[in-house]
Amino acid sequence: MNITHIKNEISYYYKKYGFIRTIKKCFSKVVHAISYRIKNYQVARMNDYEKWIYYNEPSKEELEEQRHHTFEKQPKISVIIPMYNTPKQYFEELVDRMIEQTYSNWELCLADGSPEKNKEIEEICKKDDRIHYQFLAENRGISGNTNAALMMATGDYISLLDHDDLLAPFALYEVVKIINRHPEVEFIYSDEDKFTTLGGKRFDPHFKPDFAIDTLRSNNYICHFSTFKKELMDKLGGFRSNYDGAQDYDIIIRMSELTDKIIHIPKILYHWRVHPASTAAATAGDAKPYAFESGIRVLQDHLKRVGLEGTVEHGITLGIYRIRYAVKGTPKVTILIPNMDHIGELKTCINSILEQTTYPNYEIVVIENNSKKEETFAYYKEIEKNEKVSILYYPEKQFNYSKIINYGVKHTTGEYILQLNNDTEVLTPDWLEEMLGYAQREDVGAVGVKLFYPDDTIQHAGVIIGMGGIGGHVLKNLYKDHRGYFARDSFVQNMSAVTAACMLAKRNVYEEVDYMDEGFAVAFNDIDFCLKIREKGYLIIYDPYVMLTHYESKSRGYEDTPEKQKRFLGEIERFEKRWKKELEAGDPYFNPNFRLDVNDYIVKNTKVDFRNVT
Numbered sequence: 019m020n021i022t023h024i025k026n027e028i029s030y031y032y033k034k035y036g037f038i039r040t041i042k043k044c045f046s047k048v049v050h051a052i053s054y055r056i057k058n059y060q061v062a063r064m065n066d067y068e069k070w071i072y073y074n075e076p077s078k079e080e081l082e083e084q085r086h087h088t089f090e091k092q093p094k095i096s097v098i099i100p101m102y103n104t105p106k107q108y109f110e111e112l113v114d115r116m117i118e119q120t121y122s123n124w125e126l127c128l129a130d131g132s133p134e135k136n137k138e139i140e141e142i143c144k145k146d147d148r149i150h151y152q153f154l155a156e157n158r159g160i161s162g163n164t165n166a167a168l169m170m171a172t173g174d175y176i177s178l179l180d181h182d183d184l185l186a187p188f189a190l191y192e193v194v195k196i197i198n199r200h201p202e203v204e205f206i207y208s209d210e211d212k213f214t215t216l217g218g219k220r221f222d223p224h225f226k227p228d229f230a231i232d233t234l235r236s237n238n239y240i241c242h243f244s245t246f247k248k249e250l251m252d253k254l255g256g257f258r259s260n261y262d263g264a265q266d267y268d269i270i271i272r273m274s275e276l277t278d279k280i281i282h283i284p285k286i287l288y289h290w291r292v293h294p295a296s297t298a299a300a301t302a303g304d305a306k307p308y309a310f311e312s313g314i315r316v317l318q319d320h321l322k323r324v325g326l327e328g329t330v331e332h333g334i335t336l337g338i339y340r341i342r343y344a345v346k347g348t349p350k351v352t353i354l355i356p357n358m359d360h361i362g363e364l365k366t367c368i369n370s371i372l373e374q375t376t377y378p379n380y381e382i383v384v385i386e387n388n389s390k391k392e393e394t395f396a397y398y399k400e401i402e403k404n405e406k407v408s409i410l411y412y413p414e415k416q417f418n419y420s421k422i423i424n425y426g427v428k429h430t431t432g433e434y435i436l437q438l439n440n441d442t443e444v445l446t447p448d449w450l451e452e453m454l455g456y457a458q459r460e461d462v463g464a465v466g467v468k469l470f471y472p473d474d475t476i477q478h479a480g481v482i483i484g485m486g487g488i489g490g491h492v493l494k495n496l497y498k499d500h501r502g503y504f505a506r507d508s509f510v511q512n513m514s515a516v517t518a519a520c521m522l523a524k525r526n527v528y529e530e531v532d533y534m535d536e537g538f539a540v541a542f543n544d545i546d547f548c549l550k551i552r553e554k555g556y557l558i559i560y561d562p563y564v565m566l567t568h569y570e571s572k573s574r575g576y577e578d579t580p581e582k583q584k585r586f587l588g589e590i591e592r593f594e595k596r597w598k599k600e601l602e603a604g605d606p607y608f609n610p611n612f613r614l615d616v617n618d619y620i621v622k623n624t625k626v627d628f629r630n631v632t
Contacts, residue, residue, distance in 0.1 A: 067211075067223050069623035070611065075286075076188050084120035084191045091198050094123050095190050095245070096173030100163030101130040101181045106138045108182040108215075108291065117146050121190040124148060125173060129166035131157035161257035161265045168256050177245040178266065182291045184213070185243065189287035193245050196281055204247040204279040207240045208287035209609070215291060223621060224504060225609035229280040230512035232456075232559060233607075235317060237338050237509055238267040243288035250277060261316055263309030268316045275324060284609050284628070310336045317341065328455065334501070334508040340563065341510070343455030351380040351450055351522070352432025355440050356412075356422045359389045361397045363441040363569060368401060370444040377450035382407045384440075385426045388415050420534035420543045423518075427528050435528060437544075439519040441569040442469070449564045453522040456510075456559045463556025464523040464548060466516020467564035468507070474498040477568045479507045480560040481515035481545055483605040485614050488593050489515060489545045492608070494617040503619030513560045514552065514605050518544035520566055523551070530554055540582075541589045549597055603630060 032040045064072060076084065097116065101109075116126055128143065128151045130136075135153050143151040150170050158166065168176065177193070179185060193206055211223040226239050233239055244266075246254070254272055261268040274280075310332065317330040317339055328343040353371065357364050364384070371382060386409055389395065401407045410429055412422050427435055434457060436450075446452065453465045469478035479493040479502070493502045501508060521544065528534075531550040534543050548558050594601065604610050610628070613620045 064623075066621045066623040067221065070223070070621050070626075071220065071286075073623075073625045074611075075186075081120050081187060084188060085122075087120075087191075089121075089194055089198050091194070091201065092123050093174035093194065093197055094125065094172065095121070095175050095177055095193065096125050096127055096171035096248075097177045097179050097185075097190075098127045098164060098167035098171055099129075099179050099181050100160055100167055101128055101132065101139075102157060102160075102163065103132050104130070104136075104139065104181045106136070106142070109139055110142050112179070112181070112184060113142050113145055113149065115184045115187060116149075118187040119185070119190045120188050121194050123194075124190055125150060125171070127167045127170040128152065129154055129163045129170065131159075131163040131166075133157070159259050159262050161259040161262050164265065165256045168251070171248070174248055175245050176248055176251045177243065179243070179288075180290075183242070184289040184291065186285075186287045186289065189243060192283050192285060192287055196283060200279075200281055202279050203281050204250045204277045205273050206245040206281050206283060208243045208283040209285055209611070210242045210288040210290055211286050212290045212292050220289065223286060223611075225284065225611045225619070225621065226282060227511075227609060228282045228606040229274075229278075230607060231274060232557065233509075233511035234271065234274065235320070235339065235341055236333065236511060237505075238264075238270065238313070239504070240270050241266065242290060244270065246273065261312045264312035264316050267313055271316055271320045275320070284611055307336070313337070313339060326459070334505055338505060338509045342452075343459070345377075345451050345454045346458055348377075348379040349433040349454070349458075350431065351377070351434045351436055351454070352426075352430040353380060353382045353436045353438050354385060354423060354426040354430070355382065355438050356385045356387055356419065356426075357389070357394075357440045358387045358417070359391050359394050360440060361391075361394050365397070366443050367438070367440050368407065370442075372404065372406070374444045374447045375450060376447045377454070380406065380436075380450060381430070381432065383410050383426060383430055384408070385410050385412050385422050387412045387417060387422055416539075418536060418539040419518075420536045420538050423543075424528075424533040424536065427525065427533065433525055434522055435525055436522045437518040437520070439568065442520060443567040443569075445470075445565045445567060446563070449566075450522075452561060452564050456561060457522050457524060461555075461557050462559055463527050463551035463554065464516065464521055465559045465561055466513070467520045467560075467566060468562040469517070469519060469566050469568040470498060471495075472567060472569060476507060477570055478517045478519065479562065480511070480513040480607075481517060481548070482608045482614070483514045483545070483549075483597075484601055485605075485608070485617065488542055488590060488601075490614075490617050491517070492617055492619070496618075506619065508562055510559060510561050510563070511607070513558050513607050514600075515545045515548035516558055516560055518547065519568055519570075520564070527551060527554075527556065537592055538589050539585060541586055542593045546593060546596070549600060 028040060126149045131154045140151065143149045152166060152170060154166055196203060196206055209225050211220050213220045227233060253276055254269055257265045257269055314330050321328050328341045331340050333340045355367065368382060398409045402409060410426060412425050423437055456462050456465045471477045476493050476496045478491045481489045482492045483489050493507050496502050496507060531554060534547050538546055552558060611622055611626055613622050
């Protein structure tokens with residue numbers, strides 16, 4: 019807006035409304051302009067998470083609208099809290115936040131196992147008739163105290179809350195919104211963050227994946243904020259004292275055995291208070307080390323109940339667990355390695371397999387595709403002297419990775435097929451045992467691994483659908499000794515896809531999904547293959563305990579000719595057409611609050627579209 023325009027507007031307003039109203043109007047516009055600039059300046063200084071909060075959490079006006087919204091179903095939510103020597107200040111903040119909830123049909127059930135009554139606590143409980151307080155006169159432990167609170171509950175759903183944490187004021191509203199949209203739901207959980215006692219600064223948001231059983235078996239990523247249908251909680255029978263410290267983990271794991279009607283709300287509904295005595299503030303679990311031993315027992319007993327044989331141990335840090343599944347028998351593994359010349363890389367690959375591998379029953383099948391060099395065929399003759407190695411000659415001249423792999427699968431006899439790039443080097447001696455432990459499960463379709471570049475940065479730690487367009491490797495270029503977002507590079511988890519540079523699957527899975535799609539000659543064939551596997555109801559596993567070096571693109575080359583670029587664009591179009599729905603919905607194992615234009619778990623600093631969520 020230029021000066022002339024402003025003068026004309028003032029003149030028009032003056033003639034129409036007079037001097038006083040014109041002055042008021044000018045003053046109002048100046049104030050608005052200053053406020054706008056101040057707000058923009060403040061937003062510019064925010065970090066990404068602060069911007070996410072600013073753009074995505076309800077305003078005061080929106081919260082007021084929620085308070086006046088009437089749901090068709092208005093279930094009572096019983097929030098249960100075990101108490102023990104609860105600081106008055108923390109408790110009052112908790113109660114005030116409950117009273118601020120924009121959904122009103124709730125009750126707060128408090129069971130206090132403190133050694134003495136606290137009159138201040140009792141007075142705070144009188145703030146609202148929906149608060150029910152019981153002094154137990156004894157400490158029954160965290161599970162016993164929680165069960166006492168549970169016994170007080172009269173609601174349709176049971177929500178869990180710690181005595182020193184806070185719910186977002188719109189938390190119950192979001193839960194009830196899900197219940198109205200999905201009345202069949204039996205378990206609901208949300209994202210969470212932490213906040214400091216001094217200053218109340220929010221940080222460390224945990225944006226979680228949708229329900230993933232192997233991720234849960236590695237780490238209680240669900241944690242807060244969780245809500246159970248009352249009938250489901252009745253079946254579970256409450257909390258068990260022999261798992262104190264991991265009692266929430268135990269009940270969530272047992273929940274997963276009884277229902278698949280689970281919904282994740284990808285919004286921050288829970289604030290975890292950080293203070294010296296809290297688990298949130300603990301370094302490597304120092305505050306409650308017994309909790310992580312309880313976690314081992316939770317998982318070991320879970321495996322027995324679901325009929326899986328394996329041993330549980332601590333992972334990269336306390337709170338992360340590793341399951342070593344037992345291999346049943348010694349099924350034959352066929353390792354398929356497509357190759358065209360590049361015998362230097364192929365030698366490194368084959369030698370690493372022969373020298374490192376501890377699993378006995380495997381064969382290496384090199385699928386020869388259009389090599390030209392005499393030394394390549396001389397090397398073939400040399401390695402075929404080893405009874406574990408054979409050469410399979412692919413008859414076509416044109417390179418088509420999917421066709422080559424399909425040819426290899428159909429001309430070999432292994433019960434399990436391991437696709438392996440010729441430019442890889444095995445670093446983990448028990449790699450086949452580790453992968454087989456997962457691949458033998460009836461619910462698993464394929465297993466991928468952790469790959470490193472030669473400079474010890476990550477090349478592959480799972481594929482995210484939609485990242486970079488079609489799909490991208492998450493945590494790419496993270497250094498080997500660094501931990502990714504919530505250590506996601508370092509524990510077993512479910513993913514939508516993994517790279518075929520090293521991927522193990524049952525032979526019958528290939529047959530069931532009609533092999534690899536030969537329309538993807540070079541790109542996206544592995545992602546397409548994994549999505550076809552998931553379409554059949556199987557899980558995809560990322561296993562970081564198997565590690566290889568990947569000298570990526572040395573053998574295949576780059577899309578550096580018009581012909582290759584045309585083929586690449588055609589494969590993009592083919593993928594987008596086939597998996598349009600999945601691309602639009604977003605990867606269920608990658609929270610919609612993360613950016614897709616970077617290979618990392620980076621929080622969006624803009625408005626997020628939640629319309630397609632749940």
